[in-house]
Amino acid sequence: MATEIERKFRLPQDGRITGLGKVASLGDAHEWQLRATYFDTPGLTLARKGITLRRRTGGHDEGWHLKLPGEGHAREELGAQILPDSSPLQVPDALRCHVQALVGDAPLVPIAQLDTERRETDLVVPDGRAVALLCEDQVTVHRIGAEPQQWREVEVELTADGAPLDLAEISAELVAQGAEAQPATSKLVQALGDLLAATPDGEPSAARVVGAYLAAQVRMIQAREAEVRVDAPDAVHQMRVATRRLRSTLRVFRELLAAERTEPLRAEVRWLGEMLGGPRDAEVLKARLSAALDELPPEAVVGPVRERLTAELDARHAQTHRELVAALDSERYRDLYQMLTALVTEPPFLPAADGPAAEVLAPLMRKTTRRVTRRWAASQEAVGAEQTELAHEARKKAKAARYAWEAVSPAFAHGKDAARAWKQVTETLGVAQDTVVARERLLELADVAHAADEPTFTYGVLYGRQLAHQDDAHDEAGKAIRRAKRASA
Incomplete structure (x- = not known):
């Protein structure tokens, strides 16, 4: 983790630093075209805490940067490389x-893009040391649903050879030349402006309630991907449940959503x-068959049944996990990730969703x-394979009801x-x-097992028990549905 010590100043739109008197001379200069995409939760959790998370291209510090508040003008900074072929929307797990403890269930999504024309100049004191870097920035900010903003600013950042006294003297000379000292505020905070002060008020809308649940599922997919790739315990399960919740919520509340966006998304999430x-x-x-095997008396286990179960299912797990990782590396998944991000940054709700949630x-x-009740009633009138299929359909509808009530529980006293x-x-x-x-x-x-000349008796016993x-x-299930x-009434 590096410590960044800097001070900021605002210049008139046509202002330019041409010298610093006897304090320091202007050394080598470089010009850069920078593009920084800032990430935060939809509620701007990080920005409200003075934390910035960005992906920057261009310049000598291209990469991902996480800046944390420090003492005074200092900020702690962590970085990560931009990996080849990686999605520009995926925050590195490192x-x-x-910030996981802060963001909780909220996803990390782009909230602003800053394009900066930067001129960097070394500031050299009389003894020859380059003690600071002068950055003159022309900043243009783009936010969804807002007009672009522009301003000019100057940053002075100490180098390894600089000292706080050098920074103080340079700052005083800049002020003497007409630069206006600014608080140690990030460009992002300036760009967000009144959004940081805004807080939702009144009764929540249906869009806000359902949107928060959708965003939580996007966050789960984001947060679990790295663990899924290495097959960490329970990671695949959690990510899979998030996809099910997401698909189900988009379907149950489809009357409130723009179908041209959500129907293609549902297909890709599936x-x-x-x-x-x-x-x-x-x-x-x-796990299920191993537990069932444990329940059988020793005389009912004939042949290498446990070894066969373990070998076959472990092989199946390994093969399908390799296929899963290949899918996560595919262009199709990167496109899906972009669709999920847009679900949060540009919610596809129709005007009807703006009404009171309840x-x-x-x-x-x-x-x-x-x-649910219709499918279950139909299953009770059927027999055999038809009953099994209808009961399975009832289960799918029950899952939809479960996830829907999870989503809307903030709007209903009996929701949980x-x-x-x-x-x-x-x-x-x-x-x-x-x-x-x-x-x-x-x-x-x-x-x-039969093809390998192994006894098959135990498989028949297990089959009967499963039935x-x-x-x-x-x-x-009938009692549980009633x-x-x-509880839903």
Whole structure:
């Protein structure tokens, strides 16, 4: 971590520093075209704390920079390289971790772009030391939904050979020449202006409530990517759940959203979820079948069943994880990442979403409940494979209800209770669906074992037990749905 010591000044639009009297002479000069994209949460959490996070191209310090408040005019700075082929919208994990405690569930997205025409000049004192760097900047700021801003400013930054006294003397000479001393405020804070003072007031709109939930899922995808790449524990699961929540929320509240933007996004999020599903499903299935094997009496385990389960499912996990990492390296994922960022920076809500949250969202929540109960009722009238399929559809609708209630809980007093009740439904029906997947995989494993001249008796025992678990789960699901329906009323 480096310490940056500088002072800032404002010049008239046509002002220029031509000399510093006897204090210092102007040495070598260089001109740069700089472009800095600043990242923050939608609520400007970092800027409100005096923290700046940017990606800069051009100049001698090209890269990612995180600047933290220090003592007086000093700021602590951390950096990271811009990696080849990396997305310009992805904050390096090495910097993200330093602000994670502050940003919480909020994503990090571009909030402003600053284009700077910079002239850098060495300031040399009479004994020949280059004690500081004079930066004269013509700044142009671009923000979504706002007119560009422009100003001129001067920064004087101490070099390794400089001392605080040098900085004080140079600053005094600049003021004597008409430069106006400025607070130690970043360009970003100047660019954001009144936005930093603004706070939401009154009853929240549907757009604000749902938008905050969507942003939280984008943040989870952002934050877990590095861990997913190295297959860290639970990382794939968390990222996959975020994709499911995101897709479901876009669908449940699609009446409030611009379909031309959200429908293509839903399709791409589905693709990402499918890629995450490969290693996650293998992981879950291994845990489920291993636990089922542990429950069998020793005499029921005939042949190298555990070794076969472990080898086959570990191989499946490894293969699908390699495919997942390749997907994260693809142009398709980079395009998706850009779409996710735009979901936060330019929310696609229709005017109807500007109404009071509870009033706008209540009819949509009633629809989510009806969808579950209709599918469940249909499953109870069916038998065999048709019943299994309809129960699975009911589970999908229950997940949509669960995620929807999670999203709108700030607008409804009973929102959290309803979300918990629907979570119980999804977990119960999830057990039933897991048994379906487990039985399919057990048949495949039995075929592999048979081809290897291994006994297949135990696979049949496990199959029967999974079938019994499915019946038990369906019995419990009906009770859970009735409880969730009452909690949602």
